[in-house]
Amino acid sequence: MHFILTALALSAYLVASLVQAEPSTIQLACQSADNAHCMYSPTAAQRMEDPTMSTTTGSVLHTERDGKGVITYLMMDGTTGSMLIFCNDGGSNRFNFSWAHGASSIVGDPYVHGNAKVYFNDMPSRLAGTGETIASSAAGIDATVTCPH
Numbered sequence: 120m121h122f123i124l125t126a127l128a129l130s131a132y133l134v135a136s137l138v139q140a141e142p143s144t145i146q147l148a149c150q151s152a153d154n155a156h157c158m159y160s161p162t163a164a165q166r167m168e169d170p171t172m173s174t175t176t177g178s179v180l181h182t183e184r185d186g187k188g189v190i191t192y193l194m195m196d197g198t199t200g201s202m203l204i205f206c207n208d209g210g211s212n213r214f215n216f217s218w219a220h221g222a223s224s225i226v227g228d229p230y231v232h233g234n235a236k237v238y239f240n241d242m243p244s245r246l247a248g249t250g251e252t253i254a255s256s257a258a259g260i261d262a263t264v265t266c267p268h
Contacts, residue, residue: 154258156218157193157194158191161204161266165207167207170190179198196220198216200215201213201228202214207268211233212228225239229250231249234248235266236264236265237262240260
């Protein structure tokens with residue numbers, strides 16, 4: 120129940136912020152709640168197409184695209200799913216994610232081979248690619264997917 124109320128409050132905040140045309144509203148929402156998570160795509164110039172984002176549990180509450188084509192996906196604790204990314208180098212990767220309060224993880228699908236990497240924003244030097252796993256105990260952690268450039 121708490122999750123539903125928090126998700127509704129966060130959605131209301133996003134709608135109100137968008138109406139007021141505040142900059143980077145989705146990033147503010149991610150940074151203001153310790154149960155919200157953002158996943159950032161590579162820039163449009165680094166990828167062949169928009170990523171395919173799917174959820175198994177939970178949902179993507181909001182997406183936003185910046186001037187460089189980076190797509191930000193807002194999700195809450197309890198959301199699991201995957202992002203399929205096609206980088207300009209011709210490879211593809213699928214990153215399976217699980218967002219949990221203090222126990223988030225991302226696994227690079229071992230059967231989808233490409234050069235994309237993913238990292239949690241509090242550990243940018245710890246990258247995961249095909250067949251690799253990263254985990255974080257930080258609440259409200261965000262992640263960034265990169266393509267070689």
